[in-house]
Amino acid sequence: MTDTLTPVLTDNWDQDNAWTLAAYEQRGGYEALKQAVRIAPDELITLVKDAGLRGRGGAGFPTGMKWSFIPQDNPKPKYLVVNADESEPGTCKDIPLMMASPHTLIEGVIISSRAIRAEKAFIYVRGEVLHVVRRLRAAVREAYEAGYLGEDILGTGTRLDIVVHAGAGAYICGEETALLDSLEGRRGQPRLRPPFPAVAGLYASPTVINNVESIASVPAIVRGGIEWFGSMGTEKSKGFTIYSLSGHVRRPGQYEAPLGITLRELLELGGGMREGAELKFWTPGGSSTPILTAEHLDVPLDYEGVSAAGSMLGTKALQVFDQTTSVVRAVLRWTEFYKHESCGKCTPCREGTWWMVQILRRLDNGEGQPGDIELLQDLCSNILGRSFCALGDGATSPITSAIEYFRDEFEAGMNTPSSELFPPSASTLFAKEGVAS
Incomplete structure (x- = not known):
């Protein structure tokens, strides 16, 4: 790999009136x-x-x-x-x-x-x-x-x-x-x-x-x-690309680097996690890709490396979440988006995303019912590969991967709301006060 950052597409972004x-x-x-x-x-x-x-x-x-x-x-x-x-x-x-x-x-x-x-x-x-x-x-x-x-x-x-x-x-x-x-x-x-x-x-x-x-x-x-x-990138994933780093990091933004860089390196470029934060989970390619965890910090961010880790590079949208984030609530928010945006053409996506939202809301409110986790997995398997386009498949990815890595949080949703399991952190409250002032 060449230098950590390779500004090509972004090379002129700091120029006066670069758009002219x-x-x-x-x-x-x-x-x-x-x-x-x-x-x-x-x-x-x-x-x-x-x-x-x-x-x-x-x-x-x-x-x-x-x-x-x-x-x-x-x-x-x-x-x-x-x-x-x-x-x-x-x-x-x-x-x-x-x-x-x-x-x-x-x-x-x-x-x-x-x-x-x-x-x-x-x-x-x-x-x-x-x-x-x-x-x-x-x-x-x-x-x-x-x-x-x-x-x-x-x-x-x-x-x-x-x-x-x-x-x-x-x-x-x-x-x-x-x-x-x-x-x-x-x-x-x-x-x-x-x-x-x-x-x-x-x-x-x-x-x-x-x-x-x-x-x-x-x-x-x-x-x-x-x-x-x-000369940039890896053998099968060549060249440069723009990684979008967002979430609980000090300096979110666009980082153009060779394919194959790791999240650990990108986090260093972004100033690391915010104060007091520890990496809990992250998306390698947007909300429609399976989530990864801290154990995947050194996975090469190229098409083959991320695939071998069980996810997809996708759009290279790296959303980073710390220990104050409820996985159940994050997945719920994404699934609400997919339910709302479903075009309705095929039954698996149209009906499946609606039912997934109902179950996730129950779990988020601490009102889960026995068998809800298994029902979520069953719904995902009935959408995956059966929807009219890949966007239906993408709606299942965060759910199945979240259950794989954080099943205990879904089980806790049987009797405890996410708001009690993950109350607003001091850093979050401080940030809100700072904005208000």
């Missing part, structure tokens, strides 16, 4: 595009594939391989769709990236669109972040005026138009096929697959759907090359 075209070009912005327009589309796909870039939005699927699935003999237009519907609790890397340096994403969109031969690209943004939507649209206008977008990009005959689309605030639209339905003006619900988006996606045409960070990483690969990108 002028500031971006001062730091070498759009130089990668000037190289990319001289590279054949198939060679761009091979470059990204050989670099080993994996999707930064969840599953970690190889980005270049996804691009290569587009059937170029299909006469229909090709589309690139950027999934910027960042809505999962604890996940907060794409929105800061788009806010601080929107041109990093736009340059990545132009290069990626050239690779798959798309002449139209869409950036689907979570509707609540109106300030990000406005900033992206302003950056797109600047790119058009500078000749980086439009009919004849940099005089090469390449054409691309970008549409920044604001969603209506549905978590389900982070699922790629539900996002496509939403873009087409339908209710956001997942589609049955096959056909897969690469064959019949947006408007039944070949479509690539990638996360913001995945696309934003492409210009750096074009500039730096395969060996440079591979």
Whole structure:
């Protein structure tokens, strides 16, 4: 592994007016595009594939391989769709990236669109972040005026138009096929697959759907090359990525580091746990990934390392909780979110999340009934692998892992409320008083 921090995507975040075209070009912005327009589309796909870039939005699927699935003999237009519907609790890397340096994403969109031969690209943004939507649209206008977008990009005959689309605030639209339905003006619900988006996606045409960070990483690969990108990260999880550190830490925020760094190292960068706090449990990739504990402090935060520990790297949203936190209550809050955000298309997720909330509320109130823990596990097993999309599966992950590591707290919920087991700590009360003053 290289140095602990590797600012690439975040390198210009501290620059004055970093979101403007002028500031971006001062730091070498759009130089990668000037190289990319001289590279054949198939060679761009091979470059990204050989670099080993994996999707930064969840599953970690190889980005270049996804691009290569587009059937170029299909006469229909090709589309690139950027999934910027960042809505999962604890996940907060794409929105800061788009806010601080929107041109990093736009340059990545132009290069990626050239690779798959798309002449139209869409950036689907979570509707609540109106300030990000406005900033992206302003950056797109600047790119058009500078000749980086439009009919004849940099005089090469390449054409691309970008549409920044604001969603209506549905978590389900982070699922790629539900996002496509939403873009087409339908209710956001997942589609049955096959056909897969690469064959019949947006408007039944070949479509690539990638996360913001995945696309934003492409210009750096074009500039730096395969060996440079591979010098960071691990053998199978190459490159740099943005880790979101939040919770009971001294300095929460975004930390860009090579894949394979550990939570112990990230906590040191973040100033450690807050005063008097001891690590109890944490999420490696957002609230839809199985929780881990203090015994996993030195697990490499790459796709293989986290998987071997029984979880998923996901969105790299590291939510850290100390000994004052009730696991039952934390899991309840997450499950309430999934119940509320269920699109309702499939019975396992629609009904299962509702019933899980009822049981978790009983346990949180100290009113659990005999068999509640087993019933929770049974509900999770009936959702896992049986829901229409992976978001239903994700709702079960924090519950099953919490029972595995902290079953005693669930058993205590048979007769003792979480508020008695975990009363507000002195540090929490002090923090509230400080805010109030």
